[in-house]
Amino acid sequence: MKTVSLGNTGIQVPVLAMGAASLGSIYHPVSQQQANETVSAALENGVNYFDVAPYYGLTKAEAALGKALQGVPRHQYTLATKVGRYGDSLWDFSREATLRSIDESLSRLGTDYIDVIQCHDIEYGDIPQLLDEALPVLRELKANGVVRNIGITGYQLDRLEQVACEQKVDTVMAYCTWTLQDRRLGNVARRLNQAGIGVLNASPLSMGLLTRGGAPQWHPAHQSVQQVCREVSALCDRKGVNISQVALQFALTTAAEHGIATTVIGTASAENMLDNVRWSDRPLDDELLAQIDALMAPVLNIGWDILPGNGGKAQK
Numbered sequence: 001m002k003t004v005s006l007g008n009t010g011i012q013v014p015v016l017a018m019g020a021a022s023l024g025s026i027y028h029p030v031s032q033q034q035a036n037e038t039v040s041a042a043l044e045n046g047v048n049y050f051d052v053a054p055y056y057g058l059t060k061a062e063a064a065l066g067k068a069l070q071g072v073p074r075h076q077y078t079l080a081t082k083v084g085r086y087g088d089s090l091w092d093f094s095r096e097a098t099l100r101s102i103d104e105s106l107s108r109l110g111t112d113y114i115d116v117i118q119c120h121d122i123e124y125g126d127i128p129q130l131l132d133e134a135l136p137v138l139r140e141l142k143a144n145g146v147v148r149n150i151g152i153t154g155y156q157l158d159r160l161e162q163v164a165c166e167q168k169v170d171t172v173m174a175y176c177t178w179t180l181q182d183r184r185l186g187n188v189a190r191r192l193n194q195a196g197i198g199v200l201n202a203s204p205l206s207m208g209l210l211t212r213g214g215a216p217q218w219h220p221a222h223q224s225v226q227q228v229c230r231e232v233s234a235l236c237d238r239k240g241v242n243i244s245q246v247a248l249q250f251a252l253t254t255a256a257e258h259g260i261a262t263t264v265i266g267t268a269s270a271e272n273m274l275d276n277v278r279w280s281d282r283p284l285d286d287e288l289l290a291q292i293d294a295l296m297a298p299v300l301n302i303g304w305d306i307l308p309g310n311g312g313k314a315q316k
């Protein structure tokens, strides 16, 4: 797997990274055996950057990832986790909660340092508390070597860009905004990258929207968006291609030119991980992409901040 620099962090990140939220059984029930097999398939193919959070499966994903990584030499993988979000509607960027959360993450992940610690979904939290408590305490931990880099994550790109640049964070992770259906991250990512900030594009399948099975019941996209994505999936099927293949190839082939270092895909299936690795080497079918773009046009860039869907987990 090709690797690139993650901003100025010094981390060489594979262009395809693994999101471990799935290991928290947020899409379907996942056993430890499945978690182990998926993580092994990733590592064997150079996908050695893992992103997780205490929130995913309410600590289950971190615990499962930690067990799956047991025995793997620590220098062979990069670990990113998060602080600040602890439930569907529960944020806490206080100093105490941040310190406690990191201690617990270290224990679940079986390590004594975290390569990238990220403040989770900042736009829903208390921003003054983020600025006055969470980020300062993370800088102290960075000075001690407990965390190596500090990042922020979220969906609202203007807020992410503003905080990232003002606070000079090391990384930004945005999700569902650089996909076949939403291209809003591109310009923001270019500017962040120029500022030396490592950009991670999470959820290239838009949290299941761009899969044959369609979005999970909790997905926040509006029904009209989901309907068009089903039509795009049917078009891909008629062409003999899985929509997830095109979605992943789109994200990967367009990442570098937009300043996106890596694409973070989530799966709890070794088979799907191997497909993702295989697909990452194949060229994108430009003719098919043009047909998809034409179908997608009415809902392009229509995120749930613009046209709210069925509530979603992130609503307060």
Ligand SMILES: NC(=O)c1ccc[n+]([C@@H]2O[C@H](COP(=O)([O-])OP(=O)(O)OC[C@H]3O[C@@H](n4cnc5c(N)ncnc54)[C@H](OP(=O)(O)O)[C@@H]3O)[C@@H](O)[C@H]2O)c1
Binding pocket: 018, 019, 020, 021, 022, 027, 051, 052, 120, 121, 153, 154, 155, 173, 175, 202, 203, 204, 205, 206, 207, 208, 211, 212, 244, 264, 265, 266, 267, 268, 269, 271, 272, 273, 275, 276
């Ligand atoms: N706010 C944030 O910080 C934030 C938000 C969203 C995501 N993230 C990060 O980004 C990661 C990825 O996001 P995500 O997992 O939510 O969404 P995603 O990667 O867009 O999609 C995951 C879904 O796609 C399926 N999938 C994966 N590979 C597939 C394949 N080859 N064929 C068919 N289906 C496939 C998975 O099912 P299977 O398990 O069955 O493969 C799962 O249902 C997360 O794990 C997390 O680390 C962060």
